[in-house]
Amino acid sequence: MGESGATADTGPSRIQRRNRARIIEAALDVFSQHGYRGATLDQIAERAGLSKPNILYYFTGKEEIHVTLLNQLMDRWLAPLRRLDPEGEPLDEILTYVRRKLKMSQKYxxxxxxxxxxxxxxAPRIAPxxxxxxxxxxxxxxxxxxxxIDAGRIAPTDPRHLIFSIWATTQHYADFEAQVGVLMDGRAATDGADPFLTTLYTRLLRPAQD
Known part of the structure; x- marks a missing residue:
């Protein structure tokens, strides 16, 4: 029996679930700010408002917390690409993907x-x-x-580099948030990003007119 009275039959208690969630949320702050190498269990414990031994009751160490976060992240991060519909209008599908990625950068x-x-x-922990x-x-x-492209529905381009470009032009707003915030002269980081990216990819992908 654990600290909150949960058993193998009943599973984690409400308190255990709440504390695990607190640890994960605190770790997300710490890891995103300091990176894996710079983050410590002490920092995570302080952010979570729990003791370090309490953290180690739920997780074996920093690596397990980090891997748990990455596992949770992957499903969310890949969802927009999974929604690309082969039967949809190509330019609309790609622009919708761009907007979803941009919104994810804003929200997450x-x-x-x-x-x-x-x-x-x-990628030592996320390679699989x-x-x-x-x-x-x-x-x-x-x-x-x-x-x-082969059907002539969008202009020729390299599909993989197109995907990489979408990642770069959307996730930049999250990964370089501090820099973007300074350079936007007081405007919101993504202010104007949607129409700019729509124009950029529309011009790239619209088929040439005969």
Missing amino acids: PRESRLFANEILQG HLEGDLKPLVDNAAATIQGW
């Missing part, structure tokens, strides 16, 4: 920075997700885009 900047920090370190989840998804999306 900490998650974006957490993912970026992991990739910058060589890149091979098992992200790679097949990008392969399918690239095939869909190539099919639209």
